[in-house]
Amino acid sequence: MxxxxxxxxxxxxxxxxxxxxxxxxxxxxxxxxxxxxxxxxxxxxxxxxxxxxxxxxxxxxxxxxxxxxxxxxxxxxxxxxxxxxxxxxxxxxxxxxxxxxxxxxxxxxxxxxxxxxxxxxxxxxxxxxxxxxxxxxxxxxxxxxxxxxxxxxxxxxxxxxxxxxxxxxxxxxxxxxxxxxxxxxxxxxxxxxxxxxxxxxxxxxQRLGVTSTVLSSLYTSTPIVIVSLIAPGAQPVYAVVEKVQRQVIVGLGPFVTILQGWVPKARRQDLVRRVRTGLVAAVVFAVALAGLMLAVAPELVRWLGGGQIKPSFVTLILMALITGVSLIEAVVSKACLAALRRLDVVTGATAIGTLVGLPCVAIGAVSWGAEGALCGIFAGLSLRLLLELMGMRRAIAQHSEDALDVTMVPEIGVSGS
Known part of the structure; x- marks a missing residue:
């Protein structure tokens, strides 16, 4: 505590x-x-x-x-x-x-x-x-x-x-x-x-770490540039919504930070249990967070924009969903997959999510402004999380097999002697 x-x-x-x-x-x-x-x-x-x-x-x-x-x-x-x-x-x-x-x-x-x-x-x-x-x-x-x-x-x-x-x-x-x-x-x-x-x-x-983090940053940072260039009228609304979403994730950093230190310190036989516990905690917390954001976002955005920026309710829903999914993805990549030594999974998932998501952002921004851009971000981020979860499942299975092999070695030695 x-x-x-x-x-x-x-x-x-x-x-x-x-x-x-x-x-x-x-x-x-x-x-x-x-x-x-x-x-x-x-x-x-x-x-x-x-x-x-x-x-x-x-x-x-x-x-x-x-x-x-x-x-x-x-x-x-x-x-x-x-x-x-x-x-x-x-x-x-x-x-x-x-x-x-x-x-x-x-x-x-x-x-x-x-x-x-x-x-x-x-x-x-x-x-x-x-x-x-x-x-x-x-x-x-x-x-x-x-x-x-x-x-x-x-x-x-x-x-x-x-x-x-x-x-x-x-x-x-x-x-x-x-x-x-x-x-x-x-x-x-x-x-x-x-x-x-x-x-x-x-x-x-550091190549795997920097590759995945650069791709992740590109995915979170490029959309506002896309909106600024191809849908400048929607830029102020998108900018304030994106800022709120980012700062909420920053404010919830202790949640991810604690898991970053807690999960890797587990003994080999306890690592899988800690990974699963961290994932469940992230999902529960993300759902509660999305609901809370949706409740307070209208007044918060109105204050931050000085009363000059008024996003739609659909925009606020998308902001809350993106924040929740972002929190789960941060735990999966930074705590779970890092502890399982599978940063290659993070890199691959981030690359695919970015390649799919950014074109969706551009198409959405042209068609529906800030709401369309946020839909594109949500699509790419969801795909990235899905790929990471699939990779984590395979990593857990491999880790369990390796742990079983290690525990079997002494028994084989005793019987052979």
Whole structure:
């Protein structure tokens, strides 16, 4: 319970400030400017996943199983890789967002750059070691302060661009603070004495994690760009609905985070039971979540949009369904399949779901605006979850067979002697 409370504090704080900043941006620079900031943030979200390079998916389980020296080495390797990646990726997402932003190009570009720096996060380290309060101090507090300062300036006459810049400052501060705490640079002699792999080998070892997370991010981030380009009239409605859905998932992060640490730590004979327990809990929680969202969404969306954005009831239903399915998929991929060492299933399912879903988003946006785009997202996400569940079923069967073989070995040895 103490661990759950610790993670919940972080996630609630991040969700609250992330939602609270939206009306401040709308009031500061208008709904159109905020819509392009949101589009830039979605593009930057893909960049953040590339910068994170799969550590968010594979990191918690590997850190939980490693000793102190291996953990230190793993984080040092991740920092080196991320610092090499952040510059070209930052320039790329800024340029793409600038092209999409049109009259608000600078808003979109800085929004993309700010979000890309989220990939520098060290939260996977704290999650793997089950250290929620250190996560709160070193990761959450700097980000919340940065966003809070931005809100202060926007409510006192500054543009929304200032708010985005302060979010960027908060994220960079969190990365620096976490790195100083983990690596303890005053003990560099110890770090230098530890063996480290070549950068190419490190990047190669993360290929499955980064592939699946990049594809997943593309699937969640590309639709708003599609809507912005081919159905601009529906963009403000889609942007606020998508933002609410994302922030609810962020706010429920402790649920997934606890399972990420709890499932992989099971003994071999208990792993399948924990995987099934996690899946059942995810389904029950997702159903309750979808119902709750549908009840509170109308007022929440009206507040976030400053009374200027009014989605239909069908749009709100689709938002609730997508949120529920997203939660189940996150548990299946990050906790269950990661613990079963089947990230290849996650990668394949994500690729197929993306290839099917994105064309559906484009067709739906042209035909029915925001509602059609959301229908396309739901279709691709549901297909992805179905494929992952099928892969998890096969992985469980294989794991059970392997466990049976292991338990049979001593008996065969005794009878042979």
């Amino acid at each position: 103490n661990t759950i409370v610790g993670y919940s504090i972080s996630m609630v704080l991040l969700a609250v400030v992330s939602l609270a900043v939206i009306p401040s941006m709308v009031m500061a620079s208008g709904a159109a400017a905020w819509g392009m900031i949101a589009a830039g943030q979605s593009i930057g979200g893909v960049g953040a996943v590339i910068v994170a390079y799969g550590w968010g998916l594979s990191g918690p389980a590997s850190v939980a199983r490693a000793d102190a020296n291996m953990r230190l080495t793993a984080y040092a390797e991740s920092v080196i890789c991320k610092l090499l990646i952040i510059v070209p990726v930052g320039l790329l997402v800024f340029s793409v967002a600038w092209g999409v932003g049109r009259d608000y190009a600078i808003f979109a570009g800085v929004g993309a750059l700010s979000t890309a720096t989220v990939g520098l996060t060290a939260n996977w380290w704290f999650v793997g070691l089950m250290q929620p309060y250190r996560l709160l101090v070193f990761e959450t507090v700097p980000r919340v302060l940065g966003t809070g300062i931005g809100i202060f300036y926007m409510t006192h006459g500054s543009s929304a661009l200032v708010g985005v810049l302060w979010q960027l400052i908060g994220m960079v501060t969190a990365f620096v603070a976490s790195t100083i705490w983990i690596l303890q640079p005053w003990r560099l002699r110890r770090l230098r004495s530890l063996p480290r792999r070549r950068i190419g080998m490190v990047l190669s070892s």
